[in-house]
Amino acid sequence: xxxxxxxxxxxxxxxxxxxxxxxxxxxxGNEYVYWYRQIxxxxxxxxxxxxxxxxxxxxxxxxxxxxxxSSTLILPHATLRDTAVYYCIVRxxxxxxxxxxxxxxxxxxxxxxx
Amino acid sequence: xxxxTQSSRYLVKRTGEKVFLECVxxxxxxxxxxxxxxxxxxxxxIYFSYDVKMKEKGDIPEGYSVSREKKERFSLILESASTNxxxxxxxxxxLTRPMDGxxxxxxxxxxxxxxxx
Numbered sequence: 001x002x003x004x005x006x007x008x009x010x011x012x013x014x015x016x017x018x019x020x021x022x023x024x025x026x027x028x029g030n031e032y033v034y035w036y037r038q039i040x041x042x043x044x045x046x047x048x049x050x051x052x053x054x055x056x057x058x059x060x061x062x063x064x065x066x067x068x069x070s071s072t073l074i075l076p077h078a079t080l081r082d083t084a085v086y087y088c089i090v091r092x093x094x095x096x097x098x099x100x101x102x103x104x105x106x107x108x109x110x111x112x113x114x
Numbered sequence: 115x116x117x118x119t120q121s122s123r124y125l126v127k128r129t130g131e132k133v134f135l136e137c138v139x140x141x142x143x144x145x146x147x148x149x150x151x152x153x154x155x156x157x158x159x160i161y162f163s164y165d166v167k168m169k170e171k172g173d174i175p176e177g178y179s180v181s182r183e184k185k186e187r188f189s190l191i192l193e194s195a196s197t198n199x200x201x202x203x204x205x206x207x208x209l210t211r212p213m214d215g216x217x218x219x220x221x222x223x224x225x226x227x228x229x230x231x
Contacts, residue, residue, distance in 0.1 A: 034219065043118075043204050044157070046219030102220060104149075104157040 004088045009109040012082075018075040020108055022088030025069040032091055033064060034102065035073045037084040037110075044087065044104070047073065078112045085109050117141070120205050120223040127230050133192040135226050137205030145208045146188035147220065148172075148180065150201040157204065163188055164210075195230045202227050 005023040012018040024033065034049040048055055048062045050071075055062045061074040075082055087107040121136035139146065147162040149172075159172030161180040169180050177199060181189045188207075192199055206220040 036219075041225075043206070043222030043225050044220070046221065049219060103159075106156055 004090060004105055006086070006088050006105065006108045008106070009111070011111050011113055012075075012078045014080060014112055014114050015077055018078040018082065018110060018112070020073040020075075020086050020088075020110065021070065022073070023070045024088070024090050027068050027090050033062065033068075033071050034089045034091055035060070035062065036087045036089065036102075036104075037082075038087070038107070039081075039084040047086075078110075080112050080114065083110060083112045118205055118207050118221050118223040120203075120226050122226050123224065125226055125228045127192075127195050127228065129196060129230055131192075131195045131230075133195045133228070133230075135190040135192075135203055135205075135228070137188045137190070137207075137223060138186055139188075139207040139221070140186065141207070141209070141221075142185065143207035143209050143221075144185070145210060146182065147206040147208075148178075148188065148190045149204045149206065150174070151204060151225075152201050160190065195228075197230050200228060200230045 032049050032051050035047040036044040037047055038044045047059050048057055050062045050064055052064055052068055062071060064071045085107040087104050089102050091102055118139045127133050145164050148160045149157045150160055151157045158174050160174055160178050161169055161172050163169045163182045166182055166185050169182060179191045203226045205223040208220045
């Protein structure tokens with residue numbers, strides 16, 4: 001699996017958009033970009049994933065650059081409950097064997113402040 | 115809502131004990147996983163299973179075994195617990211999308227914090 005690079009920590013004011021960057025410059029053509037978050041003392045929570053088109057769901061938007069070497073997760077109106085560690089992960093399309101497993105890095109600790 | 119339920123939130127066991135961690139999912143997912151999470155090391159995959167009675171080693175299988183007799187249940191077994199197995203254990207499940215194999219997102223349980231003394 002390709003590796004990802006994320007900032008260690010970020011702050012965001014409550015009510016403002018939180019933009020979390022992720023660098024995945026060695027991503028392969030068949031690898032998806034996944035985002036998860038982990039609120040303290042809970043299991044990770046799936047947020048969104050995409051291949052090359054931008055994606056949006058009720059939680060967030062995912063913007064993937066045209067060359068697919070980086071992406072940005074956008075939380076449009078951050079709340080205090082969005083304070084968590086956010087993980088950006090790339091994973092092969094082929095689910096067979098360990099190539100399909102998620103490999104979690106250290107993520108970005110997002111602190112939403114009042 | 116998909117639910118992944120881990121049998122215990124907190125567990126304290128003695129060194130040398132055989133420990134069973136149970137995980138049950140209620141959404142008919144084919145794939146189930148066991149991770150452990152330690153400060154500074156992130157989540158590391160112990161074992162996973164793509165079908166009933168099927169298991170494959172992850173990155174750190176030593177000292178662990180697993181059992182998947184039914185589709186909804188995936189058990190992690192510590193044959194002889196040791197203090198270095200003190201950790202947060204997380205179970206996850208997912209569905210494999212049949213068309214492109216990309217897989218849906220994983221759903222995680224709340225975790226079991228195991229302390230071995």
